[in-house]
Amino acid sequence: MDSVEKYDLYSIPPRWLLLKIETAEGLIGWGEPILEGRTKTTAGAVEELMEGYVLGKNPERIQDIWELLYRGGFYRGGPILMSALSGIDQALWDIKGKRYGVPVYNLLGGPVRDKIKIYSWIGGDTPDQVVQGAINRVSEGFKSLKMNVAGKMERIETPLKVREIARRFREVREAVGPDVDLAIDFHGRVSKSMFVRIAEKLEEYQPMFIEEPIINSHPRELGELKSKIQTPIALGERLYTRLDFRPYLEERAVDILQPDLSHAGGITECVKIASMADAYDVDMAFHCPLGPVALAACLQVDAVSHNALIQEQSLGLHYNEGFTLTDYVVNAEVLTGENGYLSLPEGPGLGIELDESALAEVEGMGREWKNPVWRSEDGSLAEW
Ligand SMILES: [Mg+2]
Known part of the structure; x- marks a missing residue:
């Protein structure tokens, strides 16, 4: 043994x-x-x-x-x-x-697809300069994009703010045309009170989905909100294990689950979450703004999950400043998409080969990344 x-x-x-x-x-x-x-x-x-x-x-x-x-x-x-x-x-x-x-996918029953659609982030944490970013990404071959449309939000926002959010999204839709998937991440910034009012304004531009429409932990409330709009609802990057996902399925609060292979229990658990979601006719879009091993793990689960819709990946992600997804990967082509898709890795295990001497050189130099802390006008904490 x-x-x-x-x-x-x-x-x-x-x-x-x-x-x-x-x-x-x-x-x-x-x-x-x-x-x-x-x-x-x-x-x-x-x-x-x-x-x-x-x-x-x-x-x-x-x-x-x-x-x-x-x-x-x-x-x-x-x-x-x-x-x-x-x-x-x-x-x-x-x-x-x-x-x-x-x-790994061969040990999980074998692949049900040859490749998976991927999307790219545009515009960073705030919605500035998204139009140019979107045009650039589409010209690089991406067919699916995701963006923030709202920055810092008050619990109840003015009509002007709502109009600006709709305008930002409309501008990107008009720039890329109707044949590109455009997903929106609300990042949990929008309150329950504002969600329908804002989502209704976005619907005519047909978002692929709205992610984290309100902050997690309110499955029943979200179920009620979802019944009032047509846009698919996605969430799950801040949920861990099958048990956390269960109430969102039971409350009919989601169309797409987004567990993170590095937070929700790895390959073992995410296969089960995907299977559980399938029983509710819910799709999967595994969260992955992380590094090469996490993405390779996602691809294994995408391979065997019939309900895997699309895969996030961090190539060109704003948090990576100066580094890229494939920096420490010998067979970088495995994580490099083409025409908006990533092929399944064919190598043994996770299918990526890491450059150990490159890793040894930078060991201990991981950045102390912290998310921004935002405060409302009155000084109280706002969701980032
Ligand atoms: Mg997100």
Whole structure:
């Protein structure tokens, strides 16, 4: 029996944390256990889980290790523990695929598609200069784009603000035409009171979906709002495990789920979430503004999920400033899209090969990324 022998963590720029697990027989697996803005906390959780539960274990027993990490410590779930578990899970799947010389998706039943549609962000955190960004992306070959339309929002906004939001979206729609998917991320900034009023103004330009229409944690309220508009609703980057997603399905509050492979329990759990969503005729768009291992893990689940609609990826993402998705990847072509699609990786495990000497050079240089903190006119905190 092979056993998990050692592990290393790489905190690397732009803001990524990679986990390398090695087995006694010399197999190596990579995972990306990261919660953006909480790198050190997540790394600490990975160390505790690896040392307390994973070292010495048979890496073939991924499901049992998953249950042990989830249930074995009494306290369970939440962003930190689930992000740590997610990266460990990804690395164990990478090892398993390499052991048998096949892509992970072949161990999960085999692919149902050859490639997956991808989208690109435009415009950063605020909606400035989105029109030019959209034109540039379409000329690069993207057929699907996502943007913010609202910056900082008051709980109840003026007609002027609503008009500006609609104008921004209309301008982008007019610039790219009707044959491009244009998704909108509200980032949880819009209040329950304002959602329908704003969403109605956007509907004539047919958004692909509205993401995080209101802040998570109100599935019933969101279900009621959704019944009043036609635009598909997407959410899930701030939910962890099947249990967090369940009320959104039960309340008929979503059309598209967006679990993050590095937050929601890795490959093991996200396959289950996709399956659960399918039972409600809900599609999947796995969240991934992260690095190469997280994206490679997403592609494995996209491969086997009939209801995978589209895949996020971070090529050119504003948070990556000066770095790019493929910087540490030897077979960079695997993560490089063409005509708005990414092909499924064909290599064993997750299908990407990392440049370990490049990683060693920048280890410890991961940026202390923090999200902006926004305040309303009266000084109280506003959603970013
Ligand atoms: Mg989002």
